[in-house]
Amino acid sequence: MNPQDLLYWVRGTGLQIAAAIFVLGMSYRMLxxxxxxxxxSLAIPRGSEWAYGLRxxxxxxxxxxELSARGKFTVVAGYIFHLGFLIxxxxxxxxxxxxRAILKFGWPALPRSVIDIAAILSIAAMIxxxxxxxxxxxxxxxxxxxxxxTWALTFLPLLTGFMLLxxxxxxxxxxxxxxxxxxxxxxxxxxxxxxxxxxxTFVSRWYNGASAGFRGVKx
Amino acid sequence: MNTLQRGINAMIEQIDAPIAxxxxxxxxxxxxxxxxxxxxxxQDPKFTPIYKLEPLRRIWQQEYTFxxxxxxxxxxxxxxxxxxxxxxxxxxxDSCTLCGRCSLACPVGNDIVYMxxxxxxxxxxxxxxxxxxxxxTQRAIGLGSPMGVNLNTLMAHIHNTExxxxxxxxxxxxxxxxxMVLSSAEIAEYSEIVSAVTRIFHxxxxxxxxxxxxxxxxxxxxxxxSSDLAAELLSRVVRAAERLKVKYVISPECGHAxxxxxxxxxxxxxxxxxxxxxxxxxxxxxxxSEGRLRTEGLDETRMTFHDPCQMVRRGxxxxxxxxxxxxxxxxxxxxxxxxIQNWCCGGGGGVSANERAEPLRIKVFSxxxxxxxxxxxxxxxxxxxxxxxxxxxxLEHNSMNLNVVGLTxxxxxxxxxxxx
Numbered sequence: 001m002n003p004q005d006l007l008y009w010v011r012g013t014g015l016q017i018a019a020a021i022f023v024l025g026m027s028y029r030m031l032x033x034x035x036x037x038x039x040x041s042l043a044i045p046r047g048s049e050w051a052y053g054l055r056x057x058x059x060x061x062x063x064x065x066e067l068s069a070r071g072k073f074t075v076v077a078g079y080i081f082h083l084g085f086l087i088x089x090x091x092x093x094x095x096x097x098x099x100r101a102i103l104k105f106g107w108p109a110l111p112r113s114v115i116d117i118a119a120i121l122s123i124a125a126m127i128x129x130x131x132x133x134x135x136x137x138x139x140x141x142x143x144x145x146x147x148x149x150t151w152a153l154t155f156l157p158l159l160t161g162f163m164l165l166x167x168x169x170x171x172x173x174x175x176x177x178x179x180x181x182x183x184x185x186x187x188x189x190x191x192x193x194x195x196x197x198x199x200x201t202f203v204s205r206w207y208n209g210a211s212a213g214f215r216g217v218k219x
Numbered sequence: 220m221n222t223l224q225r226g227i228n229a230m231i232e233q234i235d236a237p238i239a240x241x242x243x244x245x246x247x248x249x250x251x252x253x254x255x256x257x258x259x260x261x262q263d264p265k266f267t268p269i270y271k272l273e274p275l276r277r278i279w280q281q282e283y284t285f286x287x288x289x290x291x292x293x294x295x296x297x298x299x300x301x302x303x304x305x306x307x308x309x310x311x312x313d314s315c316t317l318c319g320r321c322s323l324a325c326p327v328g329n330d331i332v333y334m335x336x337x338x339x340x341x342x343x344x345x346x347x348x349x350x351x352x353x354x355x356t357q358r359a360i361g362l363g364s365p366m367g368v369n370l371n372t373l374m375a376h377i378h379n380t381e382x383x384x385x386x387x388x389x390x391x392x393x394x395x396x397x398x399m400v401l402s403s404a405e406i407a408e409y410s411e412i413v414s415a416v417t418r419i420f421h422x423x424x425x426x427x428x429x430x431x432x433x434x435x436x437x438x439x440x441x442x443x444x445s446s447d448l449a450a451e452l453l454s455r456v457v458r459a460a461e462r463l464k465v466k467y468v469i470s471p472e473c474g475h476a477x478x479x480x481x482x483x484x485x486x487x488x489x490x491x492x493x494x495x496x497x498x499x500x501x502x503x504x505x506x507x508s509e510g511r512l513r514t515e516g517l518d519e520t521r522m523t524f525h526d527p528c529q530m531v532r533r534g535x536x537x538x539x540x541x542x543x544x545x546x547x548x549x550x551x552x553x554x555x556x557x558x559i560q561n562w563c564c565g566g567g568g569g570v571s572a573n574e575r576a577e578p579l580r581i582k583v584f585s586x587x588x589x590x591x592x593x594x595x596x597x598x599x600x601x602x603x604x605x606x607x608x609x610x611x612x613x614l615e616h617n618s619m620n621l622n623v624v625g626l627t628x629x630x631x632x633x634x635x636x637x638x639x
Contacts, residue, residue: 194243204328
C-alpha cells in the first residue's frame with residue numbers, strides 16, 4: 001500500500017469503522033450505565049429531582065467552590081484545554097468541510113489565527129496538566145495507567161493537527177494520515193476508557209442534582 | 220464464604236447506576252481534596268475523598284467495564300485483598316464524616332459521599348469497621364442506645380421536667396399530632412431539651428407525645444453502613460409512631476438521626492411511613508411563622524450558628540434556624556462558609572464513636588477554629604447534639620473559651636409566657 005492508498009483508506013473505511021465503534025460503543029456504555037438503575041426513594045420529596053438535576057448539569061460547569069492554588073491551576077488549565085480543543089475541532093474550516101460532507105450542513109469557520117491560538121493554548125494547557133499530574137501529590141496518587149494513556153490519545157490529534165496546519169516535520173500526506181489515524185484511535189478509545197466522561201459527566205451531575213433537589217437542598 | 224468475598228459481594232451489590240456513572244466520570248482531577256477538611260488540615264493526599272473509594276472503584280472497574288475485564292484477562296488487574304480493605308478502613312471511617320462537601324465540589328458532578336455511604340456497606344460485610352463504631356451499634360441493637368441510656372434515664376428526665384415546669388410530659392399518648400424523638404446524646408448529656416420542648420409545645424399548643432418504645436433517633440447503623448441494623452433501629456421509632464397513630468415524627472437535634480428518619484428510613488424498611496418526619500427546627504420555624512411561637516427578651520451575646528452537615532448539605536434546612544435566631548439574638552453573625560458550605564465539626568458519620576479517630580478529629584478541628592477566629596464570637600449555637608459535643612471537645616483542646624448551646628434550648632430560654 002503506497003502512502004496515497006493508505007491515506008485513502010484511513011480517511012474512508014478507517015474513519016467509518018472508528019466512528020461506528022465510537023457511536024455504538026458510547027451508546028452501549030451509556031445505556032449500560034443508566035440501565036443499572038437506582039432504587040426510587042420512598043421518602044416524601046421536598047423538591048423536584050428533574051428540575052434541580054437539569055440545573056446542576058449546566059451549573060456545575062460554571063459554579064465552583066473556593067479553590068486552593070492547585071485547584072485553581074487545574075480549573076484554569078482544564079478550561080483552556082477543553083475550550084481550545086472544542087474550538088479547533090468545530091471551527092477549523094477543514095473540519096467544518098468534513099462535517100458538512102457527513103451532516104449535509106455547515107457553519108462559519110473561525111479565522112486561522114484564532115484557531116492557531118486556540119490550538120497552541122490547548123496544547124500548552126495539556127502539557128502543563130500532565131506535568132501537574134506528575135508533580136502534584138494528590139493527582140499523582142490518584143493517577144493510574146489510563147490517565148496517562150488517555151492524555152496521550154487526546155494529545156496526539158491536537159499535536160498532529162497543529163503540525164499539519166503549520167507543515168512541521170513531515171510531508172502533507174504523512175501528516176494528514178497520522179492526524180486522521182490519531183483521531184481514529186481517540187474515537188475508538190473513548191467508549192472503553194474514562195474519556196467516556198465526555199457524556200457520563202452530565203449524567204453524574206443529574207444524579208447529584210436530583211438527589212439534592214429531592215431533599216430541597218439549594219447549593 | 221470468607222469475609223473478604225462477602226465484603227466484595229456486598230460492594231458489587233451496591234454498585235447502581237449513579238455509582239457506575241460517577242466512577243466513569245471521574246478524571247482524577249483532585250479538586251475534591253480541597254473540599255475535605257481531612258485533606259485541607261493535614262495536606263495528606265491519602266485523604267482525598269475519591270481516593271477513599273479506591274477498592275470500590277477497582278471492583279467496579281473489574282466487574283462492570285470492558286477495560287477492567289480486558290485487564291483481568293491479561294493478568295494486569297490488581298484484585299482487592301483483605302489487607303487492602305483493612306488498610307482502607309481508617310480512610311473510609313476515620314477520615315470521612317459523611318459531610319458531603321466533596322459532592323458539592325466535584326466538577327463532573329460525582330456525589331462522592333453517596334459512594335462512601337455505599338462502600339461502608341461492603342466494609343461492614345468484610346468485617347472492616349472500627350471497633351468503637353461496632354460497639355456503639357451493638358449497644359444500640361442490644362440496649363436500645365449507642366450511649367447505653369435507657370427508658371429509666373428518660374423517665375428521670377421526664378419527672379424532673381414535670382417537677383420543674385409544673386407541666387405534664389405526655390408519654391405514649393395515642394392520637395397525638397406529633398411524636399418527639401430524642402438523640403442519644405440529648406438523653407445522656409443535654410437533658411434540658413425535655414424541659415425545653417415541653418414548655419415550647421405547651422405555649423404553642425402542640426399536641427405531642429413521646430413513646431416509651433421508640434424515643435431514640437440516633438442511628439449507628441447508618442453511620443457504620445449496615446442497612447440491616449439501621450432498619451432494625453429505625454423500625455423501633457416507626458412501630459411506636461404507627462402504634463400511637465401520630466401524624467408527624469419530630470427528628471431531634473441530631474444530624475444523622477434526621478438523615479435516617481427523613482431520607483433513608485422508608486427505603487430501609489421498604490415502604491413509605493404512615494406519618495411524616497419533620498426536624499424540630501423546621502417545626503419551631505413553622506410555629507414561629509404561624510405566630511404560635513413567641514419569645515421575649517434578647518440575648519445580646521455575640522453568637523454564631525454552626526450548620527450541621529446533615530441539616531444543610533444533606534438535608535436542605537438552612538433558613539429555618541436563622542429565622543429562629545433572629546427572634547432572640549440581635550448580635551448573631553455568620554461564620555465564613557456558613558450555610559450549605561459550612562465545615563463539619565469533624566465528628567459526624569460515626570467518627571465521634573470511633574476512639575481511634577480522635578487524634579485526627581482533634582487535628583482537623585483547626586478548620587472550625589479558623590472559621591470561629593474569623594468572627595470572634597462568645598457563643599456557638601447549633602442544632603445537632605453530636606456537633607455540640609464535638610464543638611465543646613474541640614474548643615477544649617484549643618483552649619477556646621466559648622459557650623455551645625442547642626438552638627431549641629436557646630429559644631426555650633426566651634419563651635414568652637403562654638397566653639391564657
